[in-house]
Amino acid sequence: MTAAGQLPGMFGGLELLPPDPILGVSAAFRADPDPGKVDLGVGVYRDEAGNTPVPAAVREAERALLAGQSSKTYVGPAGNPEFNERIVAMALGPLAAGLRERTATIQTVGGCGALRIGAELVRVAAPGAVIHVSDPTWANHEPLVGSSGLSLQRYPYYDSATRGVAFERMLDRLEQLPGGDVVLLHVCCHNPTGADLDRSQWATVAEVLARRGLVPFLDLAYQGFADDLEADVAGLRLVAERVPTLLLAISCSKNFGLYRERAGALAIVAPTAATARALATHQARTARRMYSMPPDHGAAVAARVLGDPGLREAWQAELAVMVARMKAMRALLAGRLAARRPERDFGWLARHRGMFSLLGLDAAAIARLREVEHVYLPPDGRINVAGVSEENVERVADCIVSVLDPR
Numbered sequence: 001m002t003a004a005g006q007l008p009g010m011f012g013g014l015e016l017l018p019p020d021p022i023l024g025v026s027a028a029f030r031a032d033p034d035p036g037k038v039d040l041g042v043g044v045y046r047d048e049a050g051n052t053p054v055p056a057a058v059r060e061a062e063r064a065l066l067a068g069q070s071s072k073t074y075v076g077p078a079g080n081p082e083f084n085e086r087i088v089a090m091a092l093g094p095l096a097a098g099l100r101e102r103t104a105t106i107q108t109v110g111g112c113g114a115l116r117i118g119a120e121l122v123r124v125a126a127p128g129a130v131i132h133v134s135d136p137t138w139a140n141h142e143p144l145v146g147s148s149g150l151s152l153q154r155y156p157y158y159d160s161a162t163r164g165v166a167f168e169r170m171l172d173r174l175e176q177l178p179g180g181d182v183v184l185l186h187v188c189c190h191n192p193t194g195a196d197l198d199r200s201q202w203a204t205v206a207e208v209l210a211r212r213g214l215v216p217f218l219d220l221a222y223q224g225f226a227d228d229l230e231a232d233v234a235g236l237r238l239v240a241e242r243v244p245t246l247l248l249a250i251s252c253s254k255n256f257g258l259y260r261e262r263a264g265a266l267a268i269v270a271p272t273a274a275t276a277r278a279l280a281t282h283q284a285r286t287a288r289r290m291y292s293m294p295p296d297h298g299a300a301v302a303a304r305v306l307g308d309p310g311l312r313e314a315w316q317a318e319l320a321v322m323v324a325r326m327k328a329m330r331a332l333l334a335g336r337l338a339a340r341r342p343e344r345d346f347g348w349l350a351r352h353r354g355m356f357s358l359l360g361l362d363a364a365a366i367a368r369l370r371e372v373e374h375v376y377l378p379p380d381g382r383i384n385v386a387g388v389s390e391e392n393v394e395r396v397a398d399c400i401v402s403v404l405d406p407r
């Protein structure tokens with residue numbers, strides 16, 4: 001009985017869960033009253049002032065949409081067809097037209113929705129398939145994909161000694177996997193390591209996937225955040241040229257700044273047009289059973305930006321500013337750390353791509369950063385370089401150096 005004299009009820013046996021490894025950091029940061037606190041946690045872009053702006057091109061598309069919108073009737077489980085077509089074309093480039101008949105695309109609730117529906121469809125089609133994720137991988141990959149009920153395993157990916165990709169070990173594992181298993185790959189800006197495959201490594205991976213009949217599940221959450229919209233998907237396109245079947249999970253959160261609008265897509269390329277048509281019906285049914293249909297706004301905005309040459313150009317210019325800032329903050333922080341600890345190499349921080357790198361700190365160091373210095377990182381010691389600014393870089397460097405192992 002509770003204090004109020006009520007029985008605990010149906011949910012009374014549920015225990016309090018620990019905070020989410022990433023979102024829990026944001027909550028703890030918000031609750032910290034310290035004026036000098038620094039958020040290097042959740043993966044959102046920040047400008048020099050610490051804001052996560054809505055790109056001007058996105059705002060303009062929103063204004064035009066609102067002015068022209070005459071109905072809010074349902075969009076349907078597959079979402080906005082123009083968005084689906086344009087977002088896949090942005091990812092696959094010149095390959096998109098040739099693959100069109102063999103591609104089934106559904107608009108999803110962000111990139112997470114795409115990962116979840118993709119895993120669900122793998123389970124429906126091949127319940128015995130194992131999904132292999134990189135070691136390490138984004139903290140939500142395993143919960144999200146694993147909640148489909150499929151088995152998960154990890155393949156070697158990151159070498160903490162070189163701070164690069166453990167490519168030989170990765171390849172060895174891929175060579176041992178049974179055909180029909182699924183390999184989840186980060187297309188660019190690997191989360192959480194920042195260590196990406198280079199072009200020749202992608203070519204090798206594409207060859208192994210094709211030869212061994214492995215099915216790539218490509219997570220494209222950061223197109224345009226490493227270098228630019230084309231260079232960042234070169235590896236994806238090499239894979240798409242080689243394999244008969246692939247799943248592609250696309251997020252518009254970061255590059256369009258549409259985080260809370262939950263705009264994304266799942267494209268599945270199948271060996272035949274007939275299979276793609278059947279897949280489209282399964283995609284729609286899966287969405288219908290989970291949440292019925294996606295929200296309209298974010299995808300409509302992205303479709304408008306991509307369909308209007310002026311808006312698209314303006315958006316790409318804004319994206320270029322974001323990338324330049326992230327690269328500059330990487331170099332700045334690497335330089336400040338090297339100045340404090342000249343005997344150590346921090347070149348990896350400048351070399352990594354996108355927002356993330358792993359600092360290689362243990363749990364005690366991460367706790368100390370949070371509790372003593374008010375600097376917030378997720379439990380894996382990932383840093384979001386977009387949280388660094390000209391203003392806070394000295395303090396961030398001091399704090400990191402204070403928890404590095406002794407000289």
Ligand code: LMR
Pocket residue numbers: 022023041042043044138140191
């Ligand atoms: C991150 O990795 O921090 C972002 O993708 C946000 C999230 O949902 O975890």
